[in-house]
Amino acid sequence: MEQTTLHYAKLIDIADRRGAGYFVLIDPDAKQVNELQSFTRQICEGDADAILIGGSLLIHAQYDEKVRVIKEAASIPVILFPGSLRQLSKHADAVLYLSLISGRNPNYLISDQVLGAPLIKRMQIEPIPTGYMLMESGRTTAAQFMSNTRPIPIDKPDIAMAHALAAQYLGMRFIYLEAGSGAEYPVPPEMIQAIAEFVDIPVIVGGGIRSPAEARKRVNAGASFLVTGNVLEKSENEHLIREFADAVHVG
Numbered sequence: 001m002e003q004t005t006l007h008y009a010k011l012i013d014i015a016d017r018r019g020a021g022y023f024v025l026i027d028p029d030a031k032q033v034n035e036l037q038s039f040t041r042q043i044c045e046g047d048a049d050a051i052l053i054g055g056s057l058l059i060h061a062q063y064d065e066k067v068r069v070i071k072e073a074a075s076i077p078v079i080l081f082p083g084s085l086r087q088l089s090k091h092a093d094a095v096l097y098l099s100l101i102s103g104r105n106p107n108y109l110i111s112d113q114v115l116g117a118p119l120i121k122r123m124q125i126e127p128i129p130t131g132y133m134l135m136e137s138g139r140t141t142a143a144q145f146m147s148n149t150r151p152i153p154i155d156k157p158d159i160a161m162a163h164a165l166a167a168q169y170l171g172m173r174f175i176y177l178e179a180g181s182g183a184e185y186p187v188p189p190e191m192i193q194a195i196a197e198f199v200d201i202p203v204i205v206g207g208g209i210r211s212p213a214e215a216r217k218r219v220n221a222g223a224s225f226l227v228t229g230n231v232l233e234k235s236e237n238e239h240l241i242r243e244f245a246d247a248v249h250v251g
């Protein structure tokens, strides 16, 4: 039986039609169950293209319930972005099947993938193979600390390009350039451009993006998908999701 690629195809179509796609990341630890229905509706009404769910830690319980509530309220794809094996849920549409290719920690390169594969099959959620690359971004980020890996130096585009190409040759569908949640500096446009021009697979960019203008610059540099998380949790501006979506949808 062939593995379904329905949501992957949907995302590619979005990037083609809209110039780029806008993903809102929900950290399950940052929201209570009773806040999720209205937040999810706000994201959908703000014209985001998909919801990512994930975080480096999972301190509070009710993960599965939170994914269920988000999925029920969402009119756009709900995609897991798991920081660990505990962040899998049958309620989601798909999962970014990440391999932390910038690091040399076998747990995040292949061990967790082996443990997760049968669970994903049983849950019938679509895996989207993604080369996950931590990029240097100032202070140590939660993802760097928790994965016990070093990020790619930001002044070494050649190293980043070679990693991204390796991901493509290994058959991965996306590259995720990750500055880290709440990063001091987001991935610079020059780095995105170097990678996006070098590989044929779409590039997702996230971490430390705080304004629609910063998002737009990264789309113009070649990002196919933009992710924001933190900034929406902190902002009082109820139009911010829409402003990000408009900045990202350059098509």
Ligand code: 1GP
Pocket: 025, 178, 179, 180, 181, 182, 183, 205, 206, 207, 208, 209, 227, 228, 229, 230, 231
């Ligand atoms: C983190 O790329 C995401 O994995 C989003 O980061 O929370 O800094 O927007 P922010």
